[in-house]
Amino acid sequence: MADQKHLMLPILGMTCANCVATVERNLKKVDGVDTANVNLSSERAAVSYDPERASLGEFLDRVKRAGYDIALGEAALGIKNLADIADVSRLEKALYAEEGVIEAYVNLASEKAFIKYIPTIISQNELRRAIRSAGFDMLETDIQMEDAEAKARKEEISQQQRMLIIGLIFTVPLFILSMGRDMMMLPAAIAHAPWVDYVLWAMATPVQFYVGWQYYSNGYKSIRNGSANMDVLVALGTSAAYFYSVPIALGFIPGHSYFETAAVIITLVRLGKFLEAKAKGGASDAIRKLMDLRPRKANVVRDGIEIEVSVDQVEVGDLVLVHPGEKIPVDGVVVDGRSSVDESMLTGESLPVKKTAGDEVIGGTINKLGLMKFEATKIGKETALAQIIKLVEEAQASKAPIQNLADKISAIFVPVVILIAAVTFITWYFFIPLSVGATVGLFTRALINTVAVLVIACPCAMGLATPTAVMAGTGKGAELGILIKKSESLERAGKINTIVLDKTGTITRGQPAVTEILLNDHTHSEDEIIRLVASVEKGSEHPLGEAISAEANARDLSLSEPLGFSAIAGHGVNAEVDGHDILVGNRRLMESYKIDISPIEDKLVNMEEAANTAILVAVDNQLAGVIGVADTIKEGSSEAISQLKSIGLDVVMMTGDNHRTAKAIAEQVGINQVLAEVLPGDKAGEIKKLQAEGQTVAMVGDGINDAPALAQADIGIAIGTGTDIAMASAPVVLISGDLRGAPKAIALSRKTLRTIKQNLFWAFFYNTVLIPAAALGLLNPMLAAGAMSFSSIFVVTNSIRLRRFK
Numbered sequence: 001m002a003d004q005k006h007l008m009l010p011i012l013g014m015t016c017a018n019c020v021a022t023v024e025r026n027l028k029k030v031d032g033v034d035t036a037n038v039n040l041s042s043e044r045a046a047v048s049y050d051p052e053r054a055s056l057g058e059f060l061d062r063v064k065r066a067g068y069d070i071a072l073g074e075a076a077l078g079i080k081n082l083a084d085i086a087d088v089s090r091l092e093k094a095l096y097a098e099e100g101v102i103e104a105y106v107n108l109a110s111e112k113a114f115i116k117y118i119p120t121i122i123s124q125n126e127l128r129r130a131i132r133s134a135g136f137d138m139l140e141t142d143i144q145m146e147d148a149e150a151k152a153r154k155e156e157i158s159q160q161q162r163m164l165i166i167g168l169i170f171t172v173p174l175f176i177l178s179m180g181r182d183m184m185m186l187p188a189a190i191a192h193a194p195w196v197d198y199v200l201w202a203m204a205t206p207v208q209f210y211v212g213w214q215y216y217s218n219g220y221k222s223i224r225n226g227s228a229n230m231d232v233l234v235a236l237g238t239s240a241a242y243f244y245s246v247p248i249a250l251g252f253i254p255g256h257s258y259f260e261t262a263a264v265i266i267t268l269v270r271l272g273k274f275l276e277a278k279a280k281g282g283a284s285d286a287i288r289k290l291m292d293l294r295p296r297k298a299n300v301v302r303d304g305i306e307i308e309v310s311v312d313q314v315e316v317g318d319l320v321l322v323h324p325g326e327k328i329p330v331d332g333v334v335v336d337g338r339s340s341v342d343e344s345m346l347t348g349e350s351l352p353v354k355k356t357a358g359d360e361v362i363g364g365t366i367n368k369l370g371l372m373k374f375e376a377t378k379i380g381k382e383t384a385l386a387q388i389i390k391l392v393e394e395a396q397a398s399k400a401p402i403q404n405l406a407d408k409i410s411a412i413f414v415p416v417v418i419l420i421a422a423v424t425f426i427t428w429y430f431f432i433p434l435s436v437g438a439t440v441g442l443f444t445r446a447l448i449n450t451v452a453v454l455v456i457a458c459p460c461a462m463g464l465a466t467p468t469a470v471m472a473g474t475g476k477g478a479e480l481g482i483l484i485k486k487s488e489s490l491e492r493a494g495k496i497n498t499i500v501l502d503k504t505g506t507i508t509r510g511q512p513a514v515t516e517i518l519l520n521d522h523t524h525s526e527d528e529i530i531r532l533v534a535s536v537e538k539g540s541e542h543p544l545g546e547a548i549s550a551e552a553n554a555r556d557l558s559l560s561e562p563l564g565f566s567a568i569a570g571h572g573v574n575a576e577v578d579g580h581d582i583l584v585g586n587r588r589l590m591e592s593y594k595i596d597i598s599p600i601e602d603k604l605v606n607m608e609e610a611a612n613t614a615i616l617v618a619v620d621n622q623l624a625g626v627i628g629v630a631d632t633i634k635e636g637s638s639e640a641i642s643q644l645k646s647i648g649l650d651v652v653m654m655t656g657d658n659h660r661t662a663k664a665i666a667e668q669v670g671i672n673q674v675l676a677e678v679l680p681g682d683k684a685g686e687i688k689k690l691q692a693e694g695q696t697v698a699m700v701g702d703g704i705n706d707a708p709a710l711a712q713a714d715i716g717i718a719i720g721t722g723t724d725i726a727m728a729s730a731p732v733v734l735i736s737g738d739l740r741g742a743p744k745a746i747a748l749s750r751k752t753l754r755t756i757k758q759n760l761f762w763a764f765f766y767n768t769v770l771i772p773a774a775a776l777g778l779l780n781p782m783l784a785a786g787a788m789s790f791s792s793i794f795v796v797t798n799s800i801r802l803r804r805f806k
Contacts, residue, residue, distance in 0.1 A: 003051075004034060004048050004049065004050060004051075005048070005049055005050075005051045006046065006047070006048050006394075007045075007046070007047045007049070007056065007059065007120075007121060008044055008045070008046055008047075008120040008121070008393060008394070008397060009044065009045040009047065009059060009060075009063065009070060009118065009120065009121075010043060010044055010070060010071035010118070010119065010120050010152065010153075011023060011038065011043050011044065011045055011063060011068050011069070011070065011071070012043070012068060012069040012070065012071050012152065012156060013067070013068040013069055013218065014038075014040055014043055014068060015218065015229065015230050015231060015273065015460065016040070016229050016230035016231075016410075016459045016460040016463050017040065017229075017406065017407065017410030017413070017459045017460070017462050017463025018222060018227050018228065018229030018230065018410055018411070018413070018414055018459055018463075019040070019068070019218075019222070019229050019463075020038045020039075020040050020407075020410075020463055021227060021407065021410060021411055022066050022067075022068075022222060022225050022227050022229070023036075023038045023045060023063060023066055023068060024036050024037070024038045024045075025225075025227075026062040026063065026065065026066040026225065027045060027047055027059060027062055027063070029062060030049070030054045030058045030059060030062055031053050031054060032049050032050040032051075032052070032053025032054035033047060033048070033049045033054055034048040034049060034050070035047070035048045036048075037397055037398055037399050038397075039396060039397045039398075039399075039467045039470075039471075040460075040463045040464055040467050041396075041464055041467035041468040041470070041471045041796075041799075042393075042396045042397060042467065042471055043071075043153070044120065044393070044396070044397045045059075045063070045397070046394060046397035046398065047059060056099065056100070056118075056121075060102075066221065066225050067217075067218060067220075067221025067222065067224070067225065068221075070118060071118075071119070071152035071153065072102060072116050072117065072118060072119075072152065073116070073117050073118070073119040073124070073151070073152070074114075074115070074116055074117075075113075075114075075115045075117070075124050075127060076112050076113070076114050076115075077112065077113045077115065077124075077127070077128065077131065077138060077139075078111060078112055078138065078139030079091065079106070079111050079112065079113055079131065079136050079137070079138065079139070080111070080136065080137040080138065080139060081136060081137060082106070082108055082111050082136065084108070085108060087108075087136075088106045088107075088108050090134060090135075091104075091106050091113065091131065091134055091136060092104050092105070092106050094130055094131070094133070094134035095113065095115060095127070095130060095131070095134075097130075098117075098122055098126070098127065098130050099121055099122065100117050100118045100120075100121030100122030101115060101116075101117050101122065101127075102116045102117060102118065103115065103116040104116075113131065115127060119152075120393070125310075125311065125312035125380065126312070126380060126381070128310065128312045129312050129380065132312075132313070138310075153277075156277070157274070157277045157278065160270065160273055160274040160277055161274055163211050163214075163270055164211075164267070164270045164271055164274050166206070166207075166210065166211055167207050167211040167263070167266060167267035167270050168267060170203045170204070170206055170207045170211075170263065171203075171207055171260075171263045171264055171266075171267040173203065174200055174203040174204060174207075174259065174260050174263050175260050175263070175264055177196070177199065177200065177203075178200055178257075178259070178260035179260070181196060194251065197245075197248065197249035197257050197259075198249060200245075200249070200257060200259040200260065201245070201246065201249045201257075201259055203259070203263070204242060204245075204259035204260070204262055204263045207262070207263040207266050207267065208238060208239075208242050208262055208263065208266065211266055211267065211270060212234070212235070212238060212266040214231070215231040215234045215235040215238070215266070215269075216231075216235050217231075218231035219231040219232040219234075219235040219236075227411075227414075228414035228415055228418070229414060229459065230414070230458070230459055230460055232414055232418075233414060233417060233418075233454045233455065233457055234265070234266070234269055234454075234455065236418070236421075236454050237265060237450075237451045237454035237455040237781065238261075238262040238265050238266055238451075238455075239262075240447055240450065240451050240454075241258040241259075241261045241262040241265070241447070241448075241451050241781065242258075242259065242262040244258060244444075244447055245257035245258050245259045245262070255440075255441065255444060256440065256444065258448070260782075261448075261451065261781050261782055264782045264785065265451075265455050265781060265782060265784075265785040268782070268785040268786050268788075268789050269455075269785055269788065269789055271789060272788065272789020272790070272792055272793060273789075273792075275789075275793050276460075276464075276789075276792045276793055276796055279793060279796040279797055279800060289345075289479070290345075290364075290385065290388060290389050290392070290478060291389060293327070293345055293346075293364035293385060294311070294363075294364060294385065295311050295327040295328070295329040295363065295364065296310065296311055297309070297310065297311060297329070298310075298311050298313075298314045298320055298329035298330065299320065299321040299322070299323070299326075300313075300314060300318045300319065300320050300321070301318075301319040301320075301321060301373070302318075306321055311329045311330065312380070314329060314330050314376050314379055315376065315379065316376055316377060316378070316379055317375065317376065318375070318376045319335065319373055319374070319375060319376075320332060320373070320374055320375075320376055321371065321372070321373050322339075322361075322367040322371070322372045322373075322374070323367070323371055324339070324367060324368065324369055324370065324371065325366070325367065325368070326366070326367055327363075327364060327365070327366055327367075328341065328361050328362065328363055328364065328365050328366070328367060328374075329363055330363040330376045330377075330378060330379045330383055331360070331361065331362055331363050331376070331377055331378035331379075331382075331383045331384055332360070332361055332374035332375050332376045332377045332378070333358065333359070333360055333361070333374055333375050333377055334355050334356060334357050334358065334359045334360075334361060334372055334373070334374045335357060335373055335374055335375050336357060336372070336373040337357075337370055337371050337372040337373055338354070338355065338356045338357075338370050338372070339354075339355050339367050339368060339369045339370035339371070339372045340352035340353060340354050340355065340368045340369050340370075341353050341355050341361060341365050341366065341367055341368060342365060342366040342368055343362060343365045343736075345364065345365065345366075345479075346362060346364065346365060346384070346385065346388065346481060346735055347481035347735045347736035347738075352368050355372065361374055362383075362384045362385065363378075363383045363384065363385050364383075364384075364385040388478060388483060388735070391483060391485050392474055392475065392477075392478045392483070392484075394485065394486075395470070395474045395484050395485050395486055395487055395489075396467070396470060396471045396474050396475070396487070398470075398486050398487045398488065399466075399467075399487060399488075400466050400470055400487040400488055400490065400491045400756070401488060401491060402466060402491055402753075402756055402757075402760070403465075403466035403467070405760075406462045406463065406465060406466060406760060406763070409462060409764075410459050410462050410463055413457070413459045413462070413767075414457070414459060417453065417454065417457040417771065418454070420453055420771060420775060421450045421453040421454050422450075423775075424446070424449050424450050424453050424774075424775045425446045425447065425449070425450040426446075427446075427775075428442070428445055428446035428449050428450075428777065429442050429443060429445075429446035445777070448780075448781060449774065449775065449776075449777045451781040451784075452774035452777075452779045452780065452781045452784045453771060453774045453775050455774075455781050455784045455785045455788060456770050456771055456773075456774045456779060456784035456785075456787060456788055457767060457771055457788070458763070458766065458767060458788045458791045458792060460791070460792040461759075461762065461763035461766060461767075461791040461792050461794070461795045462760070462763040462764070462767075464759070464792060464795045464796055464799075465756060465759035465760045465762075465763050465795050466487075466756050466759070466760070468759070468795060468796050468799035468800075469752050469755040469756045469759060469798075469799040469802065470487040470490060470752065470756075471799070472752075472755075472799045472800055472801075472802035472803055473490055473748060473749070473751075473752030473755070473802050474487070474490065475803075476748060476802050476803055476805050477745065477748055480741070480744055480748070481734065481735040481736045481738075481741060482732065482733075482734060482735070482741055482744060482745045482748065483732065483733040483734075483735055484731070484732055484745070484749075485730075485731045485732070485733070486731050488731075489715055489731035489732055489749075490748075490749045490752050490753065491749075491753055491756075492696075492714050492715045492749075493698065493715045493732065493745060493746055493749035493750075494746075494749040494750040494752065494753030494754075495696050495714075495753070496649065496696045496697065496698045496714060496715055496746065497648070497649060497650065497695060497696050498649065498650045498652065498690055498695040498696065498697045498698070499644055499649045499650070499651055499652070499697070499698045499699075499700065499742065499746075500652045500653075500654050500675070500686075500687060500690070500697060500698070500699045500700070500709075500713070501641075501651065501652070501653050501654065501671075501700045501739070501742075502654055502655070502683075502699070502700060502701040502702065502706050502709075503631075503653055503654065503655035503657065503662070503665060504543060504631065504655070504702075505543075505701075505702045505719060506634075506700050506701060506702065506719050506739060507633065507634060507637045507641075507653065507665070507669055507739065508631035508632060508633055508634060508637075508665070509631060509632050509633075509634050510543050510631065510702075511543065511547075511631065511632070512543050512544055512546075512547040512613065512629045512630060512631040513547050513550070513551070513629065513630065513631075513632075514530075514547055514548060514550075514551040514627060514628070514629055515612055515628045515629065515630045516607060516612060516627075516628035517529065517530070517625060517626070517627055517628070518600055518603050518604070518607070518625055518626040518627075518628070519624070519625045520599055520600055520622075520623045520624055520625050520626075521624070523619075523624065524619060524624045524625065526625075527555060527557060529617055529624055529625045529627065530548060530551055530552050530555060530557060530627070531552060531557045531558070531559060531560075532577050532578075532580065532582050532617070532619065533548050533582070533584050533615070533617055533627065534548050534549045534551070534552035534557065534559055535559045535560045535561070535562055535575075535577045535578075535582075536562050536565070536573055536574070536575045536577060536582050536584050537549055537573070537584070538559060538561070538562055543631070544613060544615060544629050545573075547629045548615070548627060548629070560577050560578050562575035562576065562577050562582075563575060563576040563577075564576050568585070568589060568592075569679060569680060569681065570588070570656060570679030570680060570681070570682075571585050571586060571588050571589040571592065572584050572585015572586060572589040572615075572616075573585065580619050580620055581619070581620050581621065582617070582618070582619060583595070583616075583617070583618040583621075584615060584616075584617055585615070585616060586614070586615075586616065586658065587614075587616065587658065588677075589616070590616050590618065590623070593618065593621065595616075595618050595621060595622070595623055596623065597616060597623055599623070600623070600626060603626070604626055605660060607626065607628045608658055608660035608661045608664070609660050609661075609664055610628075610630075610664065611630060611661060611664035611665050611668065612628035612629060612630045612661060613628070613629045613630065613631070613657055613661050614626050614627075614628060614658070614661070615627040615628075615629060631665075633665070633668055633669060634738075634739060636738050636739060636740045637669050637739050638668070638669045638670055639740060640738075640739035640740040640741075640742055640743055641669050641670050641671060641739075642670060643740065643743035644742065644743045644746075645670075646743075647743060647746060647747060647750075649698075649746070650673065650695070651671050651672075651673065652671070652673040652674070652675060652690070653665070653666050653669075653671045653673070653674050653675070654674075654675040654678050654683060654686060654709075655674075655675070655676055655678065656676075656677065656678055656679065656680065657676055657677070658676060658677055659674070659676040659677065661676075662674045662676035662677075663676070681708075683701075683706060683708065683709035684708040684709045684711070684712040686709075687699055687709050687712045687713050688712055691712075691714070696714050697713045697714050697715075698713055698714065698715045698716075698717055698742075698746070699712070699713035699715075699716050699717065700717045700718075700719060700739070700742055701716070701717075701718065701719065701730075702718065702719055702720075706718075707730075710730045715731060715732060716730035716731055716732065717730055717732045717733075717734060717742055717745060718730035718732070718733045718734070719734050719737050719739065720734060720735065720736060720737020720738075732745055747805075748802075748805055751802060751805055752802060755798060755799055755801070755802060758798060759795045759798055759799065762791070762794060762795060762798075763791065763795060766787075766791045770784070770787060
């Protein structure tokens with residue numbers, strides 16, 4: 001089986017949870033689809049599929065057959081050096097070969113390429129890169145940075161606004177005239193004139209069939225797909241009021257017309273959808289802010305000359321110059337110059353970070369002071385910023401488990417409401433007599449209460465309750481340098497009660513240094529012991545080995561090549577150096593080789609109690625000495641641990657160090673529970689033990705070395721993976737590497753989970769209380785329409801409050 005592919009499709013035309021279910025069901029019908037999740041708030045579908053059995057074209061067809069559309073970007077790009085029709089054909093073929101391109105037409109006369117594409121799959125930068133790869137160049141005037149999906153959404157909102165204005169133009173005078181007549185505020189000659197009903201009819205008709213046409217169209221498509229959505233309820237309710245009023249206006253039957261009811265309902269629903277669309281835009285502000293960080297230009301050095309190019313023209317290996325105040329265009333490594341860089345927009349860290357030769361820089365961050373030259377290492381989709389945007393979008397498109405209940409109810413919601421409406425009509429018409437002095441007949445009364453039931457029901461609030469909160473929560477996390485990869489992680493992180501912190505690189509800097517050397521005898525000097533151990537550790541990437549190698553360099557010692565090197569996990573290493581058998585490791589290693597360490601036991605204990613890691617060294621099976629290595633506590637670690645405790649979490653430190661060293665470090669940062677002498681392969685087992693005790697556990701580690709433990713934990717939080725954001729297997733990544741991000745991540749998750757619960761409570765409470773109220777005849781249909789619109793707006797605005805989280 002081929003590797004799975006993942007697509008993100010921007011969907012147009014969804015209005016409620018039933019629309020989501022319809023799109024999901026249709027996408028899943030394509031052979032080869034593994035998962036299809038649709039998010040009503042972001043209006044996107046995330047699809048995982050086997051590319052050998054399914055294609056993009058099949059997904060687009062399915063979405064359109066379901067009655068919805070895809071948001072497309074359009075680009076008209078000026079092309080240089082188009083010579084003849086063969087060039088046109090070659091360029092069109094190259095464009096069609098790019099995934100996400102729907103249409104490509106190249107005009108030889110105007111020298112322009114007209115392209116329709118899916119902006120969540122391919123960007124204009126990537127289109128320009130494909131054009132250049134095909135051997136053509138671009139007109140600089142055509143270089144633009146636009147969010148094509150946002151443009152399509154904007155046009156959709158503008159259309160909603162136009163329809164709302166047209167609705168108001170007809171509905172306001174219609175309502176005033178109708179109410180004026182009913183409340184005896186008009187002269188009798190006008191109030192009772194037969195032409196008044198014709199005027200009301202004339203004003204209601206464009207609202208019903210032009211402003212409200214979407215409800216008929218979408219309702220029909222929904223029923224055709226074997227489901228029923230909010231549009232069906234609005235179309236049924238308003239049609240009942242409108243068509244009941246037509247014979248009254250024509251004089252065929254006596255009674256009061258309800259044209260104003262139908263028009264007001266449609267206009268209020270339009271108003272609600274317009275305000276909801278505007279509010280949903282606020283929920284995705286964080287993603288837009290990240291997209292706005294993308295630079296447009298770059299200064300590269302080519303043939304010894306500095307030239308300004310479009311950022312899509314930068315290639316891996318290019319030397320890029322960044323002047324003070326400029327954005328760093330792509331990811332890279334500094335080769336010359338020094339400066340400080342503002343990375344707050346990605347990491348949430350307010351203080352600028354110093355950069356010198358050899359340091360990584362991230363595209364989208366701002367060079368504050370000096371001139372820097374760096375080598376481009378990642379461009380386009382590979383940059384950290386692009387990865388972050390992609391991962392946040394995927395998180396926002398994923399479904400949290402708490403949403404499952406709302407989805408199940410939404411699937412049967414509309415049919416149940418229609419059944420309740422039918423029961424309401426029958427009950428009021430056949431079983432409840434008119435009260436004395438009633439101003440309406442049995443049929444009219446039953447109809448009005450039925451319309452109220454149809455209009456008050458709101459599946460939208462249930463559909464928006466979870467995704468809007470997830471969108472706002474993950475977006476806010478990205479602003480704070482907390483990358484949440486799945487919405488499920490937000491829910492889980494909100495429930496944890498125990499957090500396990502790996503020591504090295506999490507609490508400490510992971511950059512230990514030699515602090516002390518103890519000699520067991522005077523056979524070997526300090527320099528000789530350091531030289532032998534550094535020779536054994538030559539090329540080692542272990543932090544302790546690196547510390548000893550650094551000490552050897554500082555002492556300017558000449559190293560030898562080790563022979564027969566072998567590593568014993570969790571114990572140490574051994575090798576032959578200059579004819580001597582060298583053992584380097586902990587107590588367990590010495591015990592396994594039956595090497596006596598009792599002569600220096602007391603000094604060893606003192607060293608460990610001073611928070612040093614003791615590295616024992618044996619030469620030819622005789623203890624030669626001990627090297628003390630200490631790691632410094634990260635700035636902010638103590639504060640972070642205090643914050644974790646303040647939000648009610650049990651904090652545990654896990655380390656491979658011995659108990660005394662571990663306890664000394666734990667005391668420095670205020671941790672009481674310590675898991676010491678844990679071998680790398682046993683970390684996941686320790687997490688499992690805590691879970692067996694009934695704890696819901698979060699694990700904080702470096703994301704790669706701690707992968708098994710992070711995967712075993714209920715929620716894994718990876719610390720500072722730099723530009724390799726996507727490499728960390730953990731569902732939550734603290735981009736800055738600052739442990740203070742952990743309490744923020746958990747607090748944000750708890751607040752998001754609380755917001756989801758508030759939204760779901762409101763959605764269920766609203767429907768369970770007001771649908772019966774409407775059925776009992778306690779609600780006017782126009783008030784019902786207003787309440788229905790308000791319920792969705794409440795859910796969205798409640799979620800947007802998460803943007804104020806600090």
